[in-house]
Every structure is written in C-alpha cells, then in structure tokens.
Amino acid sequence: MTLPRFYPVFDSADWVVRAVPLGVRLVQLRIKERQDDDLRAEIQTALACCRQHGAALVINDHWQLAIELGADWLHLGQEDLDTADIAAIRRAGLKLGVSTHDHTELDRALALAPEYIALGPVYPTILKKMKWTEQGLDRLTEWKGLVGDIPLCAIGGMSVERAAGAYAAGADMVAAVTDITLNADPDTRICAWLKAAA
C-alpha cells in the first residue's frame, strides 16, 4: 500500500478542515482528554471534510468511536494495544497504524500486520513527554530493514527541513505536529510540506 508521504497530526477538526483543502491527503485527528460527545462531533466533522476531498483520516486512540462513526483508519500506541479489541477493529474493516519505539514494541506491532508502522521520536519532540529522546536516522534505516513491505512513518521533531533526510533514511511517510501548528503561517508551512513530500 502506497500512502501519502506527508502526514500531519492535528488536535482539532478545525485544523483538518484547514489543511485538507490545501492538498493534505493523509491526516490524523489526535484529540486527548475530551468528552465523547465532543469527540464524536470532531470526528464527524473531520470525516466529512476528508471524504469530500478524497483524503484519509486517521483517528488516534479512540477505537470504539472510530468503529461507531465508520472511520477507515485508526492509530494505536503500545498502551492503547493493551486495551483495544483488535479483532473488533479488524472486523469493522479499519486500517491500522501502530507506534513503535524499541524492538519489543516493533515485534508486537509486526505481529498485528498493520497498514503502517511509526517510529519515534526520530528527533526530540516538545509535544509530549516520553522515555525515548531521539531515535535518529540510523534507527529509521534499521526499522526500514525490519518492517518488510509495511510503510514506515517517521514522527517526532520532524520539520520541512528534516523531511528529505528522513525519506532518504527509509521513511515512507513523515508525520509532523508543531512544525505546522506553532508556525506563524501554517498554510504556507503545509504547502512547503506538500512540496517537500512530492
């Protein structure tokens, strides 16, 4: 499966509605700590926008809502895997992305035959506290040799300037958050990402 090489991760449907008309075709809705009713509204708004533009929306964490609302993609981390019903997710026909940070997590992810595997944080990230600091590009190349045909996503501290190095190291997709959301001109930055990923 060939996936878009640029994969922004946003914490609201508003960001999805802003980015998709600019040309984003793979995007994640990563909303933490929100009431289910609010989450449903955000997911439905983002899904409608993505379907209108032929883009793929990946729901982070909330697998039951993803099934309920007919989403096509879900991203789960290792802690999410401890409680998610993978059989139900697969019965519902959802495609799955899985986070990895070390070999144990990679083996667990590979056993699920996901539609993509993420490695992070490739560079230090300011978005979330993690016990891993910086995997580096060599680790990305190592992972590429281990994931077989499964698309590999680089995440963590990624920027337009760092994208080419990540692709060259083996990333099939590059995910980014604050390089866009903290930029003074996010629309221009998204267009720069699309050009870097072309």
Ligand SMILES: Cc1ncc(COP(=O)(O)OP(=O)(O)O)c(N)n1
């Ligand atoms: C593309 C991508 N890669 C990694 C993550 C991190 O997922 P997870 O480990 O479940 O942590 P949270 O994002 O849920 O805090 C991701 N969301 N997307």
Ligand SMILES: Cc1nc(C(=O)O)sc1CCOP(=O)(O)O
């Ligand atoms: C959500 C997330 N997951 C990571 C992982 O390593 O699994 S790093 C990360 C944060 C990515 O944000 P930014 O592009 O601003 O660094």
Ligand SMILES: [Mg+2]
């Ligand atoms: Mg998660």
